[in-house]
Amino acid sequence: MANPVTSSEYPSEVYGLVTKLALEVTFRNYWCFLPLTSPDPSLLATIVKDFRPNLTEYEDFYRHVHQNPEVSGLELETSDLVASHLRRLGFDVHINIGGHGVAGVLKNGPGRTILIRAELDALPILEQTDLPYKSTKRMIDRYGNERPVMHACGHDMNMAALLGASALLKSARERWSGTLITLFQPDEEETGGAQAMVDDGLYSKIPIPDIMLGQHVVPLKSGQVAVKSGEVLVAAESIHVRIIGGPCEGSINPQLCVDPIPLSMRIIAELEDFVHQELGHKNDVTVACWGFHAGLPGNDYVAFADFLLDVKTIDPEIRLRALDLVERKIRDDCRAAKTPKDPVFNYSVRAPLTKNDPDVTAQIQAIFSSYFGSDSVPMELTRACEDFSILGAKHDIPYTYWNFGGSATTKGEIATNHSPFFAPQCEPTLQAGTDAMALAILSFLAI
Numbered sequence: 001m002a003n004p005v006t007s008s009e010y011p012s013e014v015y016g017l018v019t020k021l022a023l024e025v026t027f028r029n030y031w032c033f034l035p036l037t038s039p040d041p042s043l044l045a046t047i048v049k050d051f052r053p054n055l056t057e058y059e060d061f062y063r064h065v066h067q068n069p070e071v072s073g074l075e076l077e078t079s080d081l082v083a084s085h086l087r088r089l090g091f092d093v094h095i096n097i098g099g100h101g102v103a104g105v106l107k108n109g110p111g112r113t114i115l116i117r118a119e120l121d122a123l124p125i126l127e128q129t130d131l132p133y134k135s136t137k138r139m140i141d142r143y144g145n146e147r148p149v150m151h152a153c154g155h156d157m158n159m160a161a162l163l164g165a166s167a168l169l170k171s172a173r174e175r176w177s178g179t180l181i182t183l184f185q186p187d188e189e190e191t192g193g194a195q196a197m198v199d200d201g202l203y204s205k206i207p208i209p210d211i212m213l214g215q216h217v218v219p220l221k222s223g224q225v226a227v228k229s230g231e232v233l234v235a236a237e238s239i240h241v242r243i244i245g246g247p248c249e250g251s252i253n254p255q256l257c258v259d260p261i262p263l264s265m266r267i268i269a270e271l272e273d274f275v276h277q278e279l280g281h282k283n284d285v286t287v288a289c290w291g292f293h294a295g296l297p298g299n300d301y302v303a304f305a306d307f308l309l310d311v312k313t314i315d316p317e318i319r320l321r322a323l324d325l326v327e328r329k330i331r332d333d334c335r336a337a338k339t340p341k342d343p344v345f346n347y348s349v350r351a352p353l354t355k356n357d358p359d360v361t362a363q364i365q366a367i368f369s370s371y372f373g374s375d376s377v378p379m380e381l382t383r384a385c386e387d388f389s390i391l392g393a394k395h396d397i398p399y400t401y402w403n404f405g406g407s408a409t410t411k412g413e414i415a416t417n418h419s420p421f422f423a424p425q426c427e428p429t430l431q432a433g434t435d436a437m438a439l440a441i442l443s444f445l446a447i
């Protein structure tokens, strides 16, 4: 029988809730507890048009950064560039957070705190475009390998648009009240940077935001924006699998026994269909191999084959079942082939699900529809992953993440993100990205 509650005693869960709320109110801006209000779209459009900076400077920034990319974890020059730009704009700037992370804070009276974010890093890809400002850069990555480098994901454009929007907000500071945090995250491509910034005390240096906003250039038509509520990017798990081949017991001929190369190739070819069959086709999961290595030149004996799998899901329950099925299929096939040892699995979480908050997103969607008209298009779930949501995970910060287009013509006629041909055109891409970000911020802060 539970003890009766007296006026001086509360059940621990009630006490815990009260304490949590008190701490939240103490350490967080109380604005996060207030309901959102609908802003006047025409007022916001006027602010954006009146205070948008001359974007030539930001186009130059984009081309410069495109020509001078830096791989994940080594974004020193890029972070210096964005930090000095934020200082020039009058932001209070913090650097070297979780590596080369940068966060600029612009306090402008009472109101909500909005965090906006872009990524600093490029990819180890040899650029194949014929742009006059194409990258020919090579650098030693953090693993000691010399690699070509390219902004093949468009983070250069994301950064330029974030700086453009920050400059707009600085100029328009009489028209809004609150705090703006402009954050540049390192190491997004290997999805380690957001966690590294949080672990390095991000929120002891800057205020905890009430809302987070992120955007990414994609191969939609240049000038378009796309946003939706709910899931926008998948959760992804990476599995490093080692299949061990070699002689069977009692045999001196390894070729009579298990060659790990054809066995691995057969497993990879069958894996996704197997998972779909077991789960039923309604279940949304992809299993893709994105790396394979086996053997060395000069030695015809192949002891093992290594491959990398990505398992991408939306539903957490399906995620667990899919991972179990992948491991079971590989283990069973190895046993059937009589490999001398069981396969080895090493898991790493690439990124959690990115799921837009319904209330924050509805407000942004309404503003985008009004401002961009037919260029505000439906957003599709992208089967890519992101670590943006990790910035808000501990404090449950609601967020919206949307896409803006960089293609010169229509969807599909530009190479997609991570292609060596990916090259968003400068305008109207940059203006749309700047306006979209500024409108979204102002929708929560305008007065």
Ligand SMILES: [Zn+2]
Binding pocket: 119, 153, 154, 155, 188, 216
């Ligand atoms: Zn990206």
